[in-house]
Amino acid sequence: MNHACTTTSDEGLEAIIEEILASESWDEASLDRIQRRHPKDGRGFFNKREILARFRARGRGDEALFSERLRTCxxxxxxxxxxxxxxxxxxxxxxxxxxxxxxxxxxxxxxxxxxxxxxxxxxxxxxxxxxxxxxxxxxxxxxxxxxxxxxxxxxxxxxxxxxxxxxxxxxxxxxxxxxxxxxxxxxxxxxxxxxxxxxxxxxxxxxxxxxxxxxxxxxxxxxxxxxxxxxxxxxxxxxxxxxxxxxx
Ligand code: SF4
Incomplete structure (x- = not known):
């Protein structure tokens, strides 16, 4: 089943952040799967910088923990x-x-x-x-x-x-x-x-x-x-x- 849907930028980024925070287990492919579930207005995917910038703009949550999950390397x-x-x-x-x-x-x-x-x-x-x-x-x-x-x-x-x-x-x-x-x-x-x-x-x-x-x-x-x-x-x-x- 394909969960991908097209959303506005704000909605997409928020959905990605909530999924990252809610994930109980995490592996190398987890972020990629979440990004694909919430494409960017039908044109590609949100990148890590955009996701992290949005998270910071929210002004709440543990950035160190969140960043840990975003790191490529x-x-x-x-x-x-x-x-x-x-x-x-x-x-x-x-x-x-x-x-x-x-x-x-x-x-x-x-x-x-x-x-x-x-x-x-x-x-x-x-x-x-x-x-x-x-x-x-x-x-x-x-x-x-x-x-x-x-x-x-x-x-x-x-x-x-x-x-x-x-x-x-x-x-x-x-x-x-x-x-x-x-x-x-x-x-x-x-x-x-x-x-x-x-x-x-x-x-x-x-x-x-x-x-x-x-x-x-x-x-x-x-x-x-x-x-x-x-x-x-x-x-x-x-x-x-x-x-x-x-x-x-
Ligand atoms: S000393 Fe020789 S190897 Fe070293 S940078 Fe100069 S030309 Fe190249």
Missing amino acids: PTRSVSGVLPVTVLTKPFPCPGRCVFCPSDVRMPKSYLSNEAVCQRAEANRFDPYLQAWGRLQAYRDMGHPTEKVELIVLGGTWSHYPVDYRRWFVKRLFEALNDFGAGRDRRDAVLRFAPDFRREAAAEAVRGKYNRHVGRVLREARESAAWERCAPSELERVQRENEGAVSRC
Whole structure:
């Protein structure tokens, strides 16, 4: 028997929430079954973000328990620590390793078809945008965001200027500090970040990675001026993070 029926958005979301709360047993397919029973105005299904947003708007109920049932991948935060992975910007590498990928839109050795790379590219490799956006995505999926493990990927870390490295870590701490405090300063970032997306596909510039990436960076001198941080400034935000809501 097909239980599916078409309802308004409000009715559909409410029905989904009530079923989730009322279910006595729960397995990996439970949510999928409930979503299919209450399609979205005849056009596909409500996603987890919509369901969680509606639940939060109700202003009642145990969000931690509810979120537990929505999580696609509960193991992400099963230890209570949320991994937030970010990428450094494309940067010339003195290495000459022949098998190393040379995708000029990416830090050396990374390929733009990986999910984490695409997220970084969409955020112009800015550490603040990447970390803040990732925390937001996790929170929207119902994960706790209090304890965070920052994972920095990218080209060879020691080849980046020390100013850039310090600034990168400082901005990660600032993203955590701001996110936990409900501050969103992402709008202040984009005008500084260089845009690597306009670069040609990797195939077009194979073997010329350093030249192409170096040119984009030279053209974006404004961002190089922005990517600086005194040691004392890094220490300050790191100390602030020790008492922040989202801690690393
Ligand atoms: S990123 Fe590493 S593997 Fe690739 S060229 Fe540089 S040193 Fe070699």
